[in-house]
Amino acid sequence: MSVDRYLRQREFSLSRRVFLQGLGVGTAMAGGAPWLYAAASPRPLAHGGATAVLSGREIDLLVAETWVNFTGKPRLATTINGSIPAPTLRLREGDTVTIRVTNRLRETTSIHWHGIILPFRMDGVPGISFAGIAPGETFTYRFTLRQSGTYWYHSHSGMQEQTGMYGALIVEPRDGPRIRADREHVLLLSDWMDEDPMRVLARLKNQSDVYNVNRPTARDFFRDVAADGFDSALARRRMWNQMRMNPTDLADLSSVVLTYLVNGMTPADNWRGLYRAGERLRLRFINGCGNTLYDVRIPGLKLTVVQADGQDVEPVTVDEFRFGPGETYDVMVEPRDDAYTIFAQSMERTGFAAGTLSVREGVNAPVPALSAVEWLTMADMMGAMGHGSSHDGMVMDHSGGGMAMDHMHGGMAMDHSQHAGHFDPLAMPSTEVRHASSEYGPSVDMRVDMPRTNLDDPGIGLRNNGRRVLTLADLHTIGGPMDPRGPGREIELHLTGNMERYSWSLDGLEFGRSTPVHLQSGERLRVILQNDTMMTHPMHMHGLWSELENDRGEFVARRHTIPVQPAQRISYLVTADALGRWAWHCHLMYHMDSGMFREVVVS
Amino acid sequence: MSAVATGIAVWVRLLAVAVLSAAAPSLLAQADPHAGHGADNGAGISSDAPAGARDPNAYADGIGLTTGPYLLPGVAPPHTADQHDFAGLLLDRFEWVAADDNFGAYDATAWVGGTYKKLLVKSEGAYADGELDESSTDLLYSSAVSSYWDALGGLRYDTGPGPNRSWLAVGMQGLAPYWFELEATAYLGEGGRTGLRLQAEYELLFTQRLVLQPRAEVEIYGRNDPKTATGSGLSSATAGLRLRYEVSRQFAPYLGVEWARNFGNTAEYAHAGGGVSSEVRCVAGIRIWI
Numbered sequence: 065m066s067v068d069r070y071l072r073q074r075e076f077s078l079s080r081r082v083f084l085q086g087l088g089v090g091t092a093m094a095g096g097a098p099w100l101y102a103a104a105s106p107r108p109l110a111h112g113g114a115t116a117v118l119s120g121r122e123i124d125l126l127v128a129e130t131w132v133n134f135t136g137k138p139r140l141a142t143t144i145n146g147s148i149p150a151p152t153l154r155l156r157e158g159d160t161v162t163i164r165v166t167n168r169l170r171e172t173t174s175i176h177w178h179g180i181i182l183p184f185r186m187d188g189v190p191g192i193s194f195a196g197i198a199p200g201e202t203f204t205y206r207f208t209l210r211q212s213g214t215y216w217y218h219s220h221s222g223m224q225e226q227t228g229m230y231g232a233l234i235v236e237p238r239d240g241p242r243i244r245a246d247r248e249h250v251l252l253l254s255d256w257m258d259e260d261p262m263r264v265l266a267r268l269k270n271q272s273d274v275y276n277v278n279r280p281t282a283r284d285f286f287r288d289v290a291a292d293g294f295d296s297a298l299a300r301r302r303m304w305n306q307m308r309m310n311p312t313d314l315a316d317l318s319s320v321v322l323t324y325l326v327n328g329m330t331p332a333d334n335w336r337g338l339y340r341a342g343e344r345l346r347l348r349f350i351n352g353c354g355n356t357l358y359d360v361r362i363p364g365l366k367l368t369v370v371q372a373d374g375q376d377v378e379p380v381t382v383d384e385f386r387f388g389p390g391e392t393y394d395v396m397v398e399p400r401d402d403a404y405t406i407f408a409q410s411m412e413r414t415g416f417a418a419g420t421l422s423v424r425e426g427v428n429a430p431v432p433a434l435s436a437v438e439w440l441t442m443a444d445m446m447g448a449m450g451h452g453s454s455h456d457g458m459v460m461d462h463s464g465g466g467m468a469m470d471h472m473h474g475g476m477a478m479d480h481s482q483h484a485g486h487f488d489p490l491a492m493p494s495t496e497v498r499h500a501s502s503e504y505g506p507s508v509d510m511r512v513d514m515p516r517t518n519l520d521d522p523g524i525g526l527r528n529n530g531r532r533v534l535t536l537a538d539l540h541t542i543g544g545p546m547d548p549r550g551p552g553r554e555i556e557l558h559l560t561g562n563m564e565r566y567s568w569s570l571d572g573l574e575f576g577r578s579t580p581v582h583l584q585s586g587e588r589l590r591v592i593l594q595n596d597t598m599m600t601h602p603m604h605m606h607g608l609w610s611e612l613e614n615d616r617g618e619f620v621a622r623r624h625t626i627p628v629q630p631a632q633r634i635s636y637l638v639t640a641d642a643l644g645r646w647a648w649h650c651h652l653m654y655h656m657d658s659g660m661f662r663e664v665v666v667s
Numbered sequence: 668m669s670a671v672a673t674g675i676a677v678w679v680r681l682l683a684v685a686v687l688s689a690a691a692p693s694l695l696a697q698a699d700p701h702a703g704h705g706a707d708n709g710a711g712i713s714s715d716a717p718a719g720a721r722d723p724n725a726y727a728d729g730i731g732l733t734t735g736p737y738l739l740p741g742v743a744p745p746h747t748a749d750q751h752d753f754a755g756l757l758l759d760r761f762e763w764v765a766a767d768d769n770f771g772a773y774d775a776t777a778w779v780g781g782t783y784k785k786l787l788v789k790s791e792g793a794y795a796d797g798e799l800d801e802s803s804t805d806l807l808y809s810s811a812v813s814s815y816w817d818a819l820g821g822l823r824y825d826t827g828p829g830p831n832r833s834w835l836a837v838g839m840q841g842l843a844p845y846w847f848e849l850e851a852t853a854y855l856g857e858g859g860r861t862g863l864r865l866q867a868e869y870e871l872l873f874t875q876r877l878v879l880q881p882r883a884e885v886e887i888y889g890r891n892d893p894k895t896a897t898g899s900g901l902s903s904a905t906a907g908l909r910l911r912y913e914v915s916r917q918f919a920p921y922l923g924v925e926w927a928r929n930f931g932n933t934a935e936y937a938h939a940g941g942g943v944s945s946e947v948r949c950v951a952g953i954r955i956w957i
Contacts, residue, residue, distance in 0.1 A: 575750075
């Protein structure tokens with residue numbers, strides 16, 4: 065929410081309780097599960113806003129419409145077991161679980177177990193893994209958990225995830241906890257809209273910047289003129305204007321339409337997690353948003369990241385991290401004071417989700433101010449070329465309508481000699497940019513010819529902010545890659561879009577015009593994703609792990625969702641060990657539904 | 668009531684010609700040099716793709732969304748929004764115009780279709796005393812030809828003083844560098860009449876809500892049409908500045924000034940009819956889109 069809305073809501077916070085909120089109270093830990101932590105026995109606390117916990121080998125979930133009220137206006141949400149978020153599932157590695165999902169909606173529903181490795185018929189994507197769950201029907205999911213860590217589950221039907229269908233899924237290690245904690249809290253960060261998400265998408269189709277409240281204005285221009293001089297102010301805008309790109313195009317949605325939630329509670333409702341002084345807390349952060357990348361910090365506390373996407377990583381201590389929809393991070397904190405604010409501002413800086421960690425009810429810490437909006441930089445548009453002053457690193461589409469402009473197509477001369485005469489041509493990811501033929505057309509407004517390949521960039525809005533911010537380069541999955549083989553081949557796909565038309569695609573082809581990516585069963589291959597857009601896309605490949613590597617081909621981290629920054633080219637290795645058809649898409653719902661989506665077939 | 672009747676008559680005629688618009692795609696295919704290249708993917712893939720460009724279907728090994736292994740019987744692939752049609756309506760100008768003779772004016776565009784191919788209805792006109800004085804309505808098929816440009820083809824129907832006129836229309840519209848919205852449409856009418864209409868719009872943001880919209884429109888015709896008081900050559904030009912306040916992004920009242928001038932024989936016809944050839948008008952109106 066915006067700051068002023070936040071203040072207004074604070075006044076009414078008591079009258080604006082989430083209707084369904086009470087359902088969770090008192091049911092937390094009702095499922096027991098004392099076996100969870102025989103030794104350390106951290107326990108979630110039951111109090112206002114607590115989410116129910118379900119555990120065991122058999123679980124029943126009910127999908128239905130539920131009245132909620134996050135903004136002062138009652139709205140119908142799609143919920144699982146009547147709460148937002150859905151109950152936290154605490155399962156155990158090695159168990160075969162049976163989860164019966166009954167649909168009481170008037171439309172088809174589904175549940176996808178995000179990040180869980182399972183047979184493709186259990187993956188829960190209508191149209192790919194099954195037909196979906198028709199109204200009135202019950203679908204029985206059954207799968208064996210072959211992993212542990214922090215995951216989540218959500219609907220994969222239409223926009224039901226945006227309207228409330230998401231919950232945490234925690235898989236306890238079979239051999240007891242590997243990470244010592246005195247207590248833990250799940251922090252499921254999400255975003256809510258009162259509007260029908262399809263109407264919001266229709267609006268974006270009509271005017272793609274409709275929710276951008278930080279567009280450059282004449283007032284900004286005159287301020288820049290006053291500060292830096294006319295020429296500088298003009299130069300700062302020239303390229304953006306030539307290219308018909310908006311330097312504040314950081315997100316499609318904003319607090320104009322979104323309300324930001326921690327465990328289903330607005331900042332005014334102030335979700336609270338308790339601890340005792342001296343305890344070591346494990347915080348399981350899950351981004352369950354439809355569209356929001358969050359920048360998360362807890363002023364006063366160092367965050368030691370111990371898991372990414374459910375996979376243990378070598379502990380790395382930071383002040384802040386950014387994560388997009390689909391990603392999870394587990395962090396350890398050791399609070400000493402009485403209260404801290406968990407502060408998650410949205411990447412486009414129009415609002416924030418917030419909650420409190422404290423030793424008891426009623427004590428709060430200050431809520432930081434939103435950071436200023438930063439314009440995207442040349443590096444965000446043009447990758448490696450953006451560090452110079454040249455425009456040649458990127459080819460803009462000035463073709464068509466007899467309006468073609470003559471642009472220099474520089475930046476194409478790459479040194480290919482690095483691949484010559486060495487042992488293995490696939491030892492390192494290729495750097496030669498290969499745009500698809502389908503990228504040269506109306507579906508694409510930007511192609512990056514000299515992408516950046518470094519992983520140590522925290523991203524726009526987080527650079528040089530005085531805080532130690534987590535980057536992908538900081539992650540090192542413990543134990544190394546799951547498959548020691550090098551890649552047998554390389555495939556390259558580009559993340560593409562046309563903001564003016566509000567179209568999102570891969571290789572310039574939306575899902576409806578695409579063909580699947582076929583992987584040979586058992587093969588190990590390299591996937592290169594290059595982002596030819598100005599937005600960060602959290603790319604989620606179902607069914608298979610994505611083992612991120614750096615630009616030297618060295619293993620970095622095992623992920624299920626990999627954020628790809630603007631003008632960035634990243635690669636990861638995949639072992640195609642799961643037969644069937646799988647979804648692969650950007651986890652921003654409006655991008656996914658607009659077509660930034662591929663099918664993967666392993667056979 | 669007569670304005671309503673006139674309006675209905677216009678729209679009924681438009682619906683009739685809508686049937687003809689089925690012919691527009693083939694018309695466009697001839698007009699659009701890129702159309703052939705997009706046959707596979709339907710997006711008019713530009714011939715600008717270099718010879719060595721990657722084949723986007725190369726990873727499929729012949730598998731499709733509805734062919735290949737592990738397909739589930741009776742299950743259709745996900746129907747993502749790129750496969751839906753969307754629609755929109757922009758009432759760019761709906762205004763009261765203070766001039767020698769006060770009148771009302773409107774300028775609206777409605778569309779339905781997908782990301783790259785749309786059916787558009789564009790209409791602008793003037794009314795006074797509850798009657799539609801003149802209107803010009805285009806029914807256009809729009810097909811994307813590049814990132815920012817759409818080819819247009821269809822029909823135009825004019826009402827006003829004198830006989831109503833119908834035209835075939837072919838044009839381009841899109842977004843030029845520096846964010847100028849441009850449109851150029853050429854018309855071919857009965858009896859070999861020709862016309863050209865050029866429009867440009869810009870939006871200057873003073874703040875996130877206060878927006879100045881400069882707008883210019885020029886009409887050029889191939890021959891005199893005394894019955895509709897239209898002269899050959901540069902016929903008319905208007906240039907306006909409208910300052911709007913966006914109460915919401917979709918609803919904005921505005922105030923503005925507009926300069927309008929008739930040239931050549933159009934001006935002569937105007938004089939002969941007791942009108943003026945040039946005037947400055949004040950406008951007040953609302954802009955709405957849904």
